[in-house]
Amino acid sequence: MTEIKESLRGLSIQLSLLNHQIGAHVDLKDVDFYCLDLVNRYGPLSPSALSRRAGLHPATMTGILDRLQRGGWVVRDRDPEATDRRAVTVRALRDRNSELFALYAGMNASMDELCADYDDDELRIIADFLRRTTDAGGRATDELVDE
Known part of the structure; x- marks a missing residue:
């Protein structure tokens, strides 16, 4: 279990670094990039719903949305x-998403190669584990936001 937790922590760090580099390539601050990802994934959203999902103060969200709108995102x-x-x-x-897809192409190709080493049953188990880990992270985040 310790090895899994350490691996997830390493994955989190590496994905944060990847996202930071991709954001830098398209001139987005980390927090702006994460909020854009939330809108792409769960939107359209009201600014207050986005603020809650991101765990950010509404006034902070206004500045983020201003920058994202000025950037055409x-x-x-x-x-x-x-x-x-x-x-x-x-x-x-959505017309700007192709820029992001191109920057993620290397990671996506690596993931395709990695997943090719597993059969369908193993991939279902991995997908279930990742989904449940994401849900656990969401609950932990919500608890901290609510404090």
């Missing part, structure tokens, strides 16, 4: 379903 649209006419949702602009 996201737009803020009026929420037609909201009762408050000022309500907006944040939506990622």
